Amino acid sequence: SGFVTYDARIFSFRQKDWTVSLTTVEGRERFELAIGNYQRGMLAGSNPKSATLVQRKDGSYSIQICVEAEPPKQQNTDKVIGVDLGRRDIAHTSEGDNWNGQQLNKVRDHYCRLRASLQRKASKGTRSCRRRCRQLLQRLSGKERRFQAWVNHSIAKRIVKAAQSLSACIAIEDLSGIRERTNQHPRSREERRRSNSWAFYQLRRFIEYKAVRAGVKVVAVPAAYTSQICHKCLHIHPDSAQSYRKGKQFKCGHCGWEGDADFNGAKVIALLGAAVNQPRGSWLACQLQGCRKPALYCEAVRVG
Secondary structure: OEEEEEEEOOOEOOOOOEEEEEOOOOOOEEEEOOOOHHHHHHHEEEEEEEEEEEEEEEEOOEEEEEEEOOOOOOOOOOEEEEEEEOEEEEEEOOOOOOOEEEHHHHHHHHHHHHHHHHHHHHHOOHHHHHHHHHHHHHHEEEEEEHHHHHHHHHHHHHHHHHHHHHOEEEEEEEEHHHHHHOOOOOOHHHHHHHHHEHHHEEEHHHHHHHHHOOOEEEEEEEEOOOOOOOOOOOOOOOOOOOOOOOOOEEEOOOOEEEEEEEHHHHHHHHHHOOOOOOOOOOOOOOOOOOOOOOOOOEEEEEOO
C-alpha cells in the first residue's frame, strides 16, 4: 500500500462526465469516478486543485479529492449541550441522550481473544502458518478500527445534529493525558487494555469537524472534578478522599439530588461551557463554602 499526491499541474477534474485526469508513468490518462450522490454533491461546481491517489492493501486504487469549501458562520448562542465521555457510556449529553459502550467492549474483547489465539498459533506453527496468522491479524486490526470509527461517526453525527436543531453550542471535556494518569493506578490487565484502546480523542475530532460543517461552535472545558460536582448546587464532597459518585449513580449529600452520574457530569460540563465567554473565568462556586471564586477555567477551541 502507498499513496501519491497530485497538484493542479498533474491532476484535473471534469464534472460533465465525472472523470479525473492524472499524470502517470505512461503519460496523461483519464479515469471515470465510481462515486455516489453524496460525493457528486460535494464535487458539483467545485474546482479541486489537489488529490491523493491511494493504493489499498489488495492492490486496488482510490482517489481522495481535496475540495475547498467555506464553512457556515458559527452563531452566538447561550444554549449549551454538555458531552460527558466515558467507557461504560461512550457519550452522555446534558439533554439526556446516551450511547452505551457495552456492545463496543464486547467487539473489542472478541477481537482481543482472536488476536491472542492467532499469536499463540503463530509462535508454534510452521513458516506458512505464521505468514497466514500475520495476514489474519492485519485483517482483524482493520475490522476493529473501522467498527470503532463507524461507532464514533454515528455518535458525533447525532450530537452535532441535536446541537444544530437546538441552536446550541457543544461543550466537551478535555481528556488530554488521561491515559497516563489512569495507568499510574494498579489495575487488571483487562482494564488497562480497555483504557488504552478507548478512542475518546477520535470521537472528539469527529464532533469538532462535523460541527464546523454544521456551523456549530465547540468549546473544551477542563475535565477535573466534573464527575464529582453536583450540577444542582455545585457542591463537592468535603472529604477529598470520597465522592458522591458511586459507579453509575450520583447522590449529592448537600442538596439531595440523585441520578445518573454521567448525566450529572454532562450537566456540569454544560455549565462550564456556558461560562466559556466570561473573561474572568467560570465563577462556579460551591454554595456550602459561601464564597465566590473561579473554580475552573475554560477555553474555546478553534477547529477547521
